[in-house]
Amino acid sequence: xxxxxxxxxxxxxxxxxxxxxxxxxxxxxxxxxxxxxxxxxxxxxxxxxxxxxxxxxxxxxxxxxxxxxxxxxxxxxxxxxxxxxxxxxxxxxxxxxxxxxxxxxxxxxxxxxxxxxxxxxxxxxxxxxxxxxxxxxxxxxxxxxxxxxxxxxxxxxxxxxxxxxxxxxxxxxxxxxxxxxxxxxxxxxxxxxxxxxxxxxxxxxxxxxxxxxxxxxxxxxxxxxxx
Amino acid sequence: xxxxxxxxxxxxxxxxxxxxxxxxxxxxxxxxxxxxxxxxxxxxxxxxxxxxxxxxxxxxxxxxxxxxxxxxxxxxxxxxxxxxxxxxxxxxxxxxxxxxxxxxxxxxxxxxxxxxxxxxxxxxxxxxxxxxxxxxxxxxxxxxxxxxxxxxxxxxxxxxxxxxxxxxxxxxxxxxxxxxxxxxxxxxxxxxxxxxxxxxxxxxxxxxxxxxxxxxxxxxxxxxxxxxxxxxxxxxxxxxxxxxxxxxxxxxxxxxxxxxxxxxxxxxxxxxxxxxxxxxxxxxxxxxxxxxxxx
Numbered sequence: 207x208x209x210x211x212x213x214x215x216x217x218x219x220x221x222x223x224x225x226x227x228x229x230x231x232x233x234x235x236x237x238x239x240x241x242x243x244x245x246x247x248x249x250x251x252x253x254x255x256x257x258x259x260x261x262x263x264x265x266x267x268x269x270x271x272x273x274x275x276x277x278x279x280x281x282x283x284x285x286x287x288x289x290x291x292x293x294x295x296x297x298x299x300x301x302x303x304x305x306x307x308x309x310x311x312x313x314x315x316x317x318x319x320x321x322x323x324x325x326x327x328x329x330x331x332x333x334x335x336x337x338x339x340x341x342x343x344x345x346x347x348x349x350x351x352x353x354x355x356x357x358x359x360x361x362x363x364x365x366x367x368x369x370x371x372x373x374x375x376x377x378x379x380x381x382x383x384x385x386x387x388x389x390x391x392x393x394x395x396x397x398x399x400x401x402x403x404x405x406x407x408x409x410x411x412x413x414x415x416x417x418x419x420x421x422x423x424x425x426x427x428x429x430x431x432x433x
Numbered sequence: 434x435x436x437x438x439x440x441x442x443x444x445x446x447x448x449x450x451x452x453x454x455x456x457x458x459x460x461x462x463x464x465x466x467x468x469x470x471x472x473x474x475x476x477x478x479x480x481x482x483x484x485x486x487x488x489x490x491x492x493x494x495x496x497x498x499x500x501x502x503x504x505x506x507x508x509x510x511x512x513x514x515x516x517x518x519x520x521x522x523x524x525x526x527x528x529x530x531x532x533x534x535x536x537x538x539x540x541x542x543x544x545x546x547x548x549x550x551x552x553x554x555x556x557x558x559x560x561x562x563x564x565x566x567x568x569x570x571x572x573x574x575x576x577x578x579x580x581x582x583x584x585x586x587x588x589x590x591x592x593x594x595x596x597x598x599x600x601x602x603x604x605x606x607x608x609x610x611x612x613x614x615x616x617x618x619x620x621x622x623x624x625x626x627x628x629x630x631x632x633x634x635x636x637x638x639x640x641x642x643x644x645x646x647x648x649x650x651x652x653x654x655x656x657x658x659x660x661x662x663x664x665x666x667x668x669x670x671x672x673x674x675x676x677x678x679x680x681x682x683x684x685x686x687x688x689x690x691x692x693x694x695x696x697x698x699x700x701x702x703x704x705x706x707x708x709x710x711x712x713x714x715x716x717x718x719x720x721x722x723x724x725x726x727x728x
Binding site for chain 1: 453456476477479481482484486487489490491492493494495496497498499500502517518521522525526527
């Protein structure tokens with residue numbers, strides 16, 4: 207499997223950055239995106255429309271710089287697109303639009319929409335008898351404030367939606383935090399969950415492939431150093 | 434009347450579930466009525482519990498996989514509570530669903546403001562490309578639902594316990610119910626207000642046209658039928674279609690009277706008939722408004 211080295215990704219990211227400063231939210235997401243695209247997701251530029259592809263839904267749509275850089279590094283979109291990100295003729299907004307960017311499964315930006323869309327996607331695949339593909343939704347710990355997530359967590363847990371994985375990028379940005387750990391919000395509803403160091407690629411890989419297939423799975427990737 | 438619009442919706446939905454793309458999404462409302470269908474199609478009749486944001490989000494996700502969702506609840510919970518999900522999880526994802534609301538404007542009058550939904554069509558009218566069906570009789574529901582489910586785009590079926598005595602199944606485009614001749618004032622009645630409108634103008638020189646599809650509005654039919662005076666009678670928020678009539682007749686001097694449900698919270702209970710009267714949508718109220726407009 208092709209892997210994306212940090213050096214490769216950095217070059218693409220610098221084209222998006224164009225001299226601007228990125229916040230911690232961009233850097234804290236890079237490792238989990240790399241592990242997903244390098245080692246977990248069964249998606250390539252050639253299988254964008256394959257109904258049996260894995261789905262990756264970026265719910266925290268503001269974490270877009272690393273996402274675009276990674277999609278470019280993996281050949282989903284031309285690297286030249288990165289140079290004018292957010293410009294009047296650009297297809298790459300500050301939040302992604304699925305109709306404009308190859309490889310982007312949902313348009314996001316307003317928080318709390320990805321997990322509900324992910325539940326529906328998982329249900330659609332199940333009703334079509336597609337047992338192969340898996341649905342991964344990336345959220346932030348502050349995004350978890352939105353009540354819509356808790357509607358989705360409760361329902362997916364109660365019905366044992368086994369082809370769904372929620373990845374919670376926990377960079378400790380929720381205003382009131384999640385006492386007892388964010389994972390408990392999932393496990394109390396019947397999900398399996400793993401909490402790992404969001405910088406440790408092997409730990410992330412183990413967690414992201416640690417589902418049992420009979421219930422939804424949550425991966426809490428903790429990144430506290432922020433950069 | 435032997436059956437209601439909701440009965441017709443449930444029966445028609447059981448038919449279209451034969452297509453493996455069709456998927457029903459509920460939030461407890463009408464779940465009991467769909468139990469036989471759920472037993473037959475357990476993966477395609479989904480009840481998410483009392484979670485309206487999830488209900489629309491699930492519909493968006495299903496549509497992204499190629500399924501055709503039918504989403505159903507009371508109008509205020511379906512359209513108003515989850516408006517951002519409709520805007521983003523359906524429209525912005527470039528996918529469609531069929532939304533089926535019950536309760537109309539004031540079917541559940543005694544339940545009070547929380548269960549009234551007069552603003553649903555106006556709210557969907559802030560979005561682009563929605564088809565809105567407002568059947569006026571239970572027999573109009575089945576063909577409208579089947580057509581909507583066969584399409585790809587988003588559609589809203591607005592069901593009510595209010596109904597006309599006679600069905601007009603092919604009245605998407607304006608259907609002339611009474612012709613008062615060229616140049617006569619034109620009254621357009623949408624859905625279940627037709628009978629009251631016809632009674633109100635029985636001895637008046639007014640052409641009455643009916644439609645159960647206010648969006649897209651039959652603008653060609655409106656231009657063909659309209660003289661100088663146009664009267665809109667809609668069973669939801671008054672003025673919802675004013676914009677459409679004004680744009681359609683922008684090049685012609687005309688006068689418009691737009692009747693419908695008022696904006697205020699009346700803080701009154703009673704029956705649907707009471708609210709119809711309070712909003713001036715019964716035959717006597719309509720006659721008063723039409724006479725004042727035409728004299």
